[in-house]
Amino acid sequence: MRRLHLNAVIYGLGSHEAAWRLPESDPRAITTLAYWADIARTAEAGGFDALFLGDVLALQEGAARHLSDAMDPFIILSALAAVTSRIGLIGTASTSFDHPFHLARRFASLDHISNGRAGWNIVTSSNALEAHNFGLDDMPEHTERYARADDVVEAVKKLWDSWDADARIADQASGHYLDPAKVRAIDHVGPYVRSKGPLNVPRPPQGRPILAQAGSSAAGRDFAARHADIVFTVQSSIDEAKAFYAEMKTRAVSAGRPPDSLQIMPGIIPVVGETRGAAERRLADMNSFAVPEHLLAKMSSFLGVDLSGADLDSPLPEDFARADANQSSQSRVTVLVSIAKRDGLTLRQLLLRLASGRGHLLAVGTGGDIADVVQEWFQAGAADGFNVMCSVMPGDLQAFNDMVMPDLVKRQLRQADLSSDTLRQRYRLTGI
Numbered sequence: 001m002r003r004l005h006l007n008a009v010i011y012g013l014g015s016h017e018a019a020w021r022l023p024e025s026d027p028r029a030i031t032t033l034a035y036w037a038d039i040a041r042t043a044e045a046g047g048f049d050a051l052f053l054g055d056v057l058a059l060q061e062g063a064a065r066h067l068s069d070a071m072d073p074f075i076i077l078s079a080l081a082a083v084t085s086r087i088g089l090i091g092t093a094s095t096s097f098d099h100p101f102h103l104a105r106r107f108a109s110l111d112h113i114s115n116g117r118a119g120w121n122i123v124t125s126s127n128a129l130e131a132h133n134f135g136l137d138d139m140p141e142h143t144e145r146y147a148r149a150d151d152v153v154e155a156v157k158k159l160w161d162s163w164d165a166d167a168r169i170a171d172q173a174s175g176h177y178l179d180p181a182k183v184r185a186i187d188h189v190g191p192y193v194r195s196k197g198p199l200n201v202p203r204p205p206q207g208r209p210i211l212a213q214a215g216s217s218a219a220g221r222d223f224a225a226r227h228a229d230i231v232f233t234v235q236s237s238i239d240e241a242k243a244f245y246a247e248m249k250t251r252a253v254s255a256g257r258p259p260d261s262l263q264i265m266p267g268i269i270p271v272v273g274e275t276r277g278a279a280e281r282r283l284a285d286m287n288s289f290a291v292p293e294h295l296l297a298k299m300s301s302f303l304g305v306d307l308s309g310a311d312l313d314s315p316l317p318e319d320f321a322r323a324d325a326n327q328s329s330q331s332r333v334t335v336l337v338s339i340a341k342r343d344g345l346t347l348r349q350l351l352l353r354l355a356s357g358r359g360h361l362l363a364v365g366t367g368g369d370i371a372d373v374v375q376e377w378f379q380a381g382a383a384d385g386f387n388v389m390c391s392v393m394p395g396d397l398q399a400f401n402d403m404v405m406p407d408l409v410k411r412q413l414r415q416a417d418l419s420s421d422t423l424r425q426r427y428r429l430t431g432i
């Protein structure tokens, strides 16, 4: 039977732009281990397959009015490996700024200390502020970033494969530590990176940690079809999601892979309440804490258009934004523009959609309502699972556990408990 996969995606104090301002939040908690351990234990207790940490390598524009500081995901996930035992630990790392040797070594290490629970969310990075932090004037253009990502991921895979699983003999009696025939140099010489290898970490328990990918432009889809196990995608309508799903499965097959080896997981933002009215009030309450100046700056940056003088309450003009001209994040632009057109939004309304939903599927209602949406998308061939992006941590994660998870189990879409398999086995991605 097909099993619905669910990851708990954590950005800062929650996916809502104003999460840090809610009275229930402690904005300073983000730099404490207690905060992260609490989330990880809550997600594990709820039965989430994996914790998924996003990351950006810069303090972002508008940081004065918005929480955008972020600690290193490797450090957080390493600590969380010690306080959890079954949940997957997926962390974001950039192919533009990290060397493949570092990437291969860190994820292999995380995989060992977590007994096969590590995953890498591969990003190319898209923000010029990140480029500035690494000595560049701007990000390389989109096509080049993906070409480099391809090269880096090839090298990382080779480094993981540079050890056979049984290379470590560790025979104390004879004094043979490893079998030299089973540990090889990789001699990777690519257009962007080189690495001789072998890796100095034995083959990870999963063979290769899970690979997730989140860009949905043409280059991003092509990349995902070749390398990813999980695609994290922004979809806000079931028809578009079905088309994306079908296209990605076809691309996987063209790349010589079975369709199930590529799991499509759109983001979903659940706003759950005991009643629909309670859920709607919760959303309105969260939105009332959003800072409009910050949202306008963020939208300007997503769209690559200066919106500072724009009228917030007029309908958006026809040529509001052209995704193909955007170098930063084509998929996000496409989704935001299509939501605005579909729902006839003003700029102010679009800003609130950005604050609460970031362009993802926003599901507001009772546990049963949200389980209905999840089930419909799963069974209609629009998703293999969801990246669940709760609004304010840890309260909304606990609410999802309490109100949505039991419904999903009752409908036999998932089991109540996590198996103790590796993350790759739980995802039934056993082709390595």
Ligand SMILES: Cc1cc2nc3c(=O)[nH]c(=O)nc-3n(C[C@H](O)[C@H](O)[C@H](O)COP(=O)(O)O)c2cc1C
Binding pocket: 053, 054, 055, 056, 057, 092, 122, 123, 124, 125, 126, 214, 215, 216, 217, 218, 219, 220, 221, 232, 233, 234, 267, 328, 329, 330, 331, 332
């Ligand atoms: C759902 C989603 C989540 C993302 N999360 C991150 C992230 O945490 N860090 C990051 O640097 N980029 C993130 N990205 C950006 C992508 O990795 C990619 O660099 C960007 O979307 C440009 O690629 P595209 O034009 O193919 O979409 C995310 C993108 C999407 C669609």
